[in-house]
Amino acid sequence: MAQKSTPRLSEVAKLADVSPGLVSRVLNGDPNLKIRQETRERVLSAIEMLQYTPHASARALRSSLTGLLGFALHHVNDPIYAQMVETAQVAAAAHDYSIVLLNSDELAGRPEAFRELVRGHRVDGLLIQSGFSSDSRALGEMARSVPSLVFNANATPGIRTLRLDDATAAAVATRHLMDLGHTDIAFVGAEGASSDRRHRGHVDALAERGLASHPMISGGWDAESAREATHRYYANGGRATGLVVVTTTSALGVHAGVISSGLTIPDDVSMVSIHDTWFAPHLNPALTVVAMPLAQVGRLAVEILLEQIDGQRDGETILDEPQPFIVERASTAGPRVRAG
Amino acid sequence: MAQKSTPRLSEVAKLADVSPGLVSRVLNGDPNLKIRQETRERVLSAIEMLQYTPHASARALRSSLTGLLGFALHHVNDPIYAQMVETAQVAAAAHDYSIVLLNSDELAGRPEAFRELVRGHRVDGLLIQSGFSSDSRALGEMARSVPSLVFNANATPGIRTLRLDDATAAAVATRHLMDLGHTDIAFVGAEGASSDRRHRGHVDALAERGLASHPMISGGWDAESAREATHRYYANGGRATGLVVVTTTSALGVHAGVISSGLTIPDDVSMVSIHDTWFAPHLNPALTVVAMPLAQVGRLAVEILLEQIDGQRDGETILDEPQPFIVERASTAGPRVRAG
DNA sequence: CTGAAAGCGCTTACAG
DNA sequence: CTGAAAGCGCTTACAG
Known part of the structure; x- marks a missing residue:
């Protein structure tokens, strides 16, 4: 046959x-x-x-609609984005659209790649992972050239953005640690707008109760660098007993870094990660997190993007419902009573 | 503008x-x-x-080549496949192709989805994740309808397949445990062809040294089910001191299951996972694994698929170089000397 | 209520 | 060595 x-x-x-x-x-x-x-x-x-x-191409040529949505990201191999890609794919399929995987670094770095995508009419719209500063210029230009939705960027004229309620999530994490009695709490963050917002939420939550903030520990977005930063922090005499970590990937590294510093979780150090993920319950000890509606953000992103295709508009959407909430597992406890 | x-x-x-x-x-x-x-x-x-x-659509209509490769998988949110998707995307881009994300379950379950993809000429070729038995019929039909490459399936007439050297990987893991002195070693597996091959490699490696195999522990492909199966195994008196785990996702669950059984890694139980991944070094204790060339399999898959588009051919490719090798971390040690 | 016809933007035999 | 022309498979004003 x-x-x-x-x-x-x-x-x-x-x-x-x-x-x-x-x-x-x-x-x-x-x-x-x-x-x-x-x-x-x-x-x-x-x-x-x-x-x-x-015939999809014939229809696309005639109607100048490809039925394709580009999803530009840095690493699929990040559980948070993998989950968003997965839910976006399902949402797109429900509207007879498919998702084309695009590489943000390539798009930002190779003008021809950008040109082929946009001027070649390869997609009807674009989902763009941002929140990094380095590439925002090129990605911003891209977002203006095609109906687009940018994740995590700060509100920007001419650009449609979508993000979660980062400040609240960090505040919830911080308050959880304060409720347990911690007073020395540090934020392990990274570069970019979403980390900045979470950092601010953390600092504000401390201030609400009159606590001073520590300087941010720069852990980056991946486990390896977060681990090193954490290890260095405690090796240099860092005294935080509570840690709020910007995301789940780095949290894994922080977890390892605390332990490799000879400290115990949660006896010596309590930690809360922002974002829940499949591996969080299985760490030893299991990770306390602040959960945000990640599955819904993928679906919502597709729906907003489809509206953009019908007619572009800028504006910011903050997905703040359900509200960020704490999922308490084993990585948080009251601070050890100091002997001296 | x-x-x-x-x-x-x-x-x-x-x-x-x-x-x-x-x-x-x-x-x-x-x-x-x-x-x-x-x-x-x-x-x-x-x-x-x-x-x-x-204009991409015009070119596609005229040349009946879309420049699109479909990648059908069950869950992007699995670090092994996420990594393959990522490398496949890069390899495809190098050949001026893009990757369209497809959902295997939908394709296998909704005949119209399948029909739109194939008869609608939406892609030039298909990368298909298999190794599951349940859906192999529909996916096999798909593989015959369009130039395709199927991952992990057993060699099948009419189908082009690609896989890693599963049996050797399991054997390397098993030998590592035997070299450390373990004699009670069990395999934590799942359903599907790749697990079957790994299981066989494990059993054969035991036999080489005259050791009997234990019944396979069915842990499934995800952390949660693997954790439950492991817990149940030890709760029911399981005595294996060495565990070979079918993949890295389940290994995380096995790791948690051993610990939740009140046992210590590696003092009571040593474990080796097949596949290395970004989180393996950061578990507590860090996971010993057998590494296989995952990045290369994504690239090779795209190259083979491009050949298939030029002219279909069946046949099996086993990517067995570099050979599976052990990455020793902290989850393996010699068995505890039994008191009685 | 339904049809004939033009045309979306390319590529590729076919002429010359 | 280069051009004119047909046609890929649809959709959509425009007629009637």
């Missing part, structure tokens, strides 16, 4: 004894179409009989 | 004062084209001047 050639619209029309245009209209549910029931049924059964499916 | 309309091929031709056909030929590097150097330069600078990029 070799690759049998697929039927054309014209063959369906011939079989149903109508014009190709009519078939096209029933296929696309033309609202102005008045058609006799029996004619419609003839068309539908011809489609069914031939297992007809429209 | 609104969305200015992008230039057409004909405008380039007009500017360069040649025919559209000629521009197309230089653009596509037609090998039979003899053109004067100065004409070529006129064309090239017209392209540059207008920042011309071919």
Whole structure:
């Protein structure tokens, strides 16, 4: 059974004894179409009989709509973004769209890549991971060239953005530690707008209760660098008994860094990570986190992007419901009573 | 600066004062084209001047090549596949292809999804995650309908497959435990062809040294189920002091399950996971693993798929170089000397 | 209520 | 060596 050639619209029309245009209209549910029931049924059964499916490229050329949404990110291999990609894929499929994977670094660094994407009409819209500062210029230009939605960027004129309630999440984490009795709490952060917002939420929550903030520990976005930063922090005499970590990937590194410093979690150091993820319950000890609606952000992103395709508009959406909430596991406890 | 309309091929031709056909030929590097150097330069600078990029859909319709490769998988949010997707994306981009994310479950379960993909000419080729038995029928049909490459499936007539050297990896893991002195070693596996091969490699390695195998512990592919299975195993009196785990995701659950059983790693139980991943060094204790060339498999997959698009052929490729090798961390040690 | 016809933007035999 | 022309498979004003 070799690759049998697929039927054309014209063959369906011939079989149903109508014009190709009519078939096209029933296929696309033309609202102005008045058609006799029996004619419609003839068309539908011809489609069914031939297992007809429209040729995607032909349709795309004619309608200048590709049915494709680009998702530009730095690393799929980050559990937070992997989850968003997964839910975005499902949401897109529900609207007959597919997700094309794009590499932010390449797009920001190679002007031709950018040009081929935009001027080559390869996608109808773009989901863009941001929150990094280094590449924001090129990505911003991209966001203005095509209907786009940018994650995590600060509100920016001309750009449609979507993010979670970062400040609240950090505040919830910080308050949890304060409620347990901690007074020396540090934030392990990284570069970029979302880390900045979380840092601010952390500092503000401390201030609410009159506590001073520690300088931010720069741990970066990956486990390895977060681990090193944490280890260095305690090796240099850092005294925080509570740690709020910017995201789950770095939290894994912080977890390892605390332990490799010879300290115990949660006896010596309590830690809370922002974002919940599949591996958090399985660490030893299990990670206390602040959960945010990650699955919903992927779906919402696709829906907003589809609106953008219909008509571009800037504006910021903050997905703050359900509110960030603490998932208490084993990495937090009251501070050890200091002997001296 | 609104969305200015992008230039057409004909405008380039007009500017360069040649025919559209000629521009197309230089653009596509037609090998039979003899053109004067100065004409070529006129064309090239017209392209540059207008920042011309071919319209992807028009090109796709005419050439019946979309420039798109589908990657059908169950969960992007699995570090092993996320890594493969990431490297596949980079490899595809190097050949001017993009990766479209597809959902295996949807494709296997919704015949229309399948039909739209294949009969709608949405992609030039397909990368398919398999190794599961339940869905192999539908995915096999898909693999025969479009140039495809199936990961992890057993060699099958009519299907092009690619996999790693699973049996050797499991054998390396098992031998490592035997070298440390373990004699009671169990395999924590899951359903599907790749787990079956790893299990066989494990059993054979035991047999080489005259050791009996334990019944396989069915832990599934995710952390949660692996954790429960491990806990149950030890609660029911399981006595293995060495565990070989089918993959890294389940290994995290096994790690947690051993600990929640009140046992210590590696004092009571040593464990080795197949596949290395970013989080393995950061567990407490850090995970000893057998590493396989995951990054290369993504790249190789794209290259094989591109060959399939040129001309389909079945056959099996086993990526067995570099050979699976042990990365010793802290989750393995000699067995505790039994008191009685 | 339905059809004929133009055209989306390319590529590629076919001429010359 | 280069151009004119047909056509990939659809959709959508425009007629009637």
